Amino acid sequence: MPVPIHYRRNPWLLPEWSDDERLVVNDPRAERTFTVDSFLLRLLNRLSVPAPARDLDHGGRSPDEFDALLQRLVDAGLLRAQATAGEGDGDDPLKDWSDGEIAMLARGAYAGRPDGPVETVPPQPLVHPESRGTVKLPVDCRRASRPLAEVLSDRRSVRTYGPEPLTLAELGTFLHRAARVRAYTGPAEWQMTTRPSPAGGGLHSLELYLIARDVEGLEAGSYHYDPVAHVLERLTDWTGRLAAMQRELVCEPMRMTDPPQVSFYIASHHARTRKYYGPMALRLIHQNTGCLLQTLYLTAADLGLAPCATGLLEPEPGAEFLPEPKSAFVHTGNFALGR
Template sequence: MAANGTAEQEKNATMTRQTLYRRRRDTLVEWGENGKLVLVDCGAWRKFAIKPELLELLSLLDHPRSARDVHGAWASSSRPEDEVRRLLERLAEAGIVCRDAPEDDGPAPEADEAEARRDGAGEVPGPGGAPPGAGWTPYELAVHAQASRSGVPTRLRGTPPAARLLHPEALERIELPEDTAPPSRPLDRVLADRRSIRTYAPSPVPLPLLAALFARTARVRGYLPPLKYEQTQRAAPSGGARHSLELYLVAREVEGLAPGAYHYDPFGHALERLAPWSEELDDLQRRTLCVPMQEDQPPPAGLYLTSCAYRTGWKYQGMALSLIYRDTGCLMQTLSLAGTDIGLATCLTGRVESPMTPSFLRPYRDRLIHVGNMAIGLPAPISAAHRLVPLTADKEPERA
């Protein structure tokens, strides 16, 4: 009996020694509420109290290592190798580390059902069946997991943030004309015609068209009761009617408007001039528009979209960023469709700055975050290389 037990122990020791261990890619370390370190499993949104000694161990596991290798590298620990091996197995069972392929391709320890679903690297396949870590960072997973667990709106105490942002430092206020653009076309035609256009006619954008774009997409139609909650009605939907997004126009060539940076006031349908044209604005357009669009020629105008994040966070603490991104997508689509409808050429880009770089927004860096951009111009003739290739029922298009 004792001999059989010894043989079984030796077999298990051999199998375990062959196993490699690696820290899960989707784990982060943060400060807990008590000021102590907490390990966060971003994939399953679990939290573990963690001691500094264990943190040192996990730092050694950024690549697959055997228990013997870890024992030799763990300088601050006096644990014997067998104890290190048992600790690694406990961490693997808890899902904090992964078991990788054995060193000599021998049999790995038996896995439970969850482990059986893991890929060859020892981790559960990512969203959509993608390889673990493909296109995702632990931070993105953490934001997604947090948003999925904070779906109940909770109004915070105190006065809600104002729905209107004004710039008292503005150099000038320009009242915009009422919407004089052509009547809207049928929605199905606008949807069919919408596309991202990256090259523009060498002509300034008419100010009345820009005014119509703002009026049809972002202008405030009124307040929603109760008024004390600062909820407004606009064309694009927004979580809780919080409407945190603020539009800044970078005008290079707009007919009837001095080149420079402007803020759109959606309550008064007016532009607040914040800065004259400068090399800084030229560089801003090139970084946020030209580089993402892979174009050398900057557009006549562009939008720099920001969010007054606390407007959303006041009601949706814990999922504010997720809602802001969704609100941004809704507004971007609304802008793109309205631009198509009135004859503007537009292209949205996702290049985001953190922290924001424009000097005209320096006083607001603690209140605003940058969430996106849109190039605006008049459409140029489409070259053959950029024409749409229609789908056919009987033949796939040839691919170069």
Template structure:
């Protein structure tokens, strides 16, 4: 009995609008693009699960092609990586062997199954793969259209501007000790966070040290590195219990080393901390303070269009590491979370929803007097966990 070949749409293929409003298929793995007619989209819509050429021929209502022509078309699509020959684990028989001169499928080229039958699960979506593939191709030609966006964001609507104390003599230790001691802390002391300690925290992690020439490019120097010195990240402090500071939401101005008060404390801010911090940290108690990290994306996009989001995520990681290490150094308890809101929900940022994106969070407080016991398991010389 002849074994049938089954076909399935490649999971990493997306549809976008191309030039002149025409539809384009994008292979997110290789970043190849194919012009496509609506009839072909009808065919691909049938291939969300493995189907034989005969089955496709019977179901493809918008086509009058003979079955053999449909089979040849499916083979052409498989050769291009738009569809793949389905594996046994996909719900059908084993695929045909590749023809002479053709690469074996499952090699990452988008052709077919991997060893073991079922399609390989990569753990990411086509959209994530598309962002990564786009970033690998560097910025689009001729970026930097018009004047660069300003490096400083000031909230004209701020209720109050609060200068932070200068030259706070916060504690500091050798870097190797800080690196050894850094860990996430999810439980905090009941005492409020001292404002001078927060001032030192902001000064060491985010304060602008100066402009980099040429000045027209709005490039700044800060503690954490940033692609092209664009520094798109903006820090918002949600203060629940900070000594010397009214509870509420604030923007940190890294140029003037000041806080701009944007909103008083209310249930909305409490709910924001619950969603972005308590839930991912699996804690019930709200932290005394937290950071809501955002990016003014166009600062980076002005220079690096085409790889903007990738750079913003890398910049965020650099800043998060800086925040964690400085927090450890000066005696703050910190915990980062990756819970991101799209679109942003805080009402104090509604006027900026078209300019800012949310990229992360950090809980802040003083360490609890009796911290939770460490669950760290030592590593044996073999690289495996030591057995108790």
């Protein structure tokens, strides 16, 4: 008796709402989009696990008509056909991934495509009109860097901090080496810059916000780093909410009780990247965050400071120091810096 063919849904399919308010499924690897009706949506949902045609709802079609429909769906790439239910499962690289993780992987298949008028790209640096003033950051030019091999060898995450404050010169030197804008490059309207850390297309969307608890010469509170002028913009005074945010995003993930002298809240002003990279922007933003975190780590190691990154994120950024609209930002990481 012949083994019945089993059908399963293409795991790369992403459901979306179209501009005309219809439900579509998108295959980003094939760059194809399909409008689906309620019957097809139920069928795709049922085929998250392989099944033969005889076990499926035919939707009032005859067996021959339903077989022809399944073959059309296979030809279109919406379904996959296999000889048995478990065929290929062990080799399926996506079998343990959630739909959200698959969506992130799939979005990386898109190439950069300019989206919308370039004039709407947010400028660098990000302007904070509500700032209470700026703090000039000193740079200790006498502090020589060590050989790269030594810095790489010493790079580590530190989860305990000494009681002494950081100095403003240490903080200023750290930011100057790790995060400043060195130059503008490319067409002016695209706001491309070069910095110590790379970013896709030079479209640096990551903004550094500081929760400064104990820095000599700096009032406790929240600040925004202006990487062009190399200054801190003072945003809010020290509050219980800032202490709670530092505890929840940094201390608890690090399983420590004593907070660091400074923690960084890294947020992407995502329109800068989305305007060029479109659907793959979020994945690229997270890759850029990884590059930035490693640069912060190596700079801290070079200066003999204590660093640690944490990955606990706010799904909807609610930090009091973020400007409105907060939906213009994506929280991408945290970084502790201390002694």
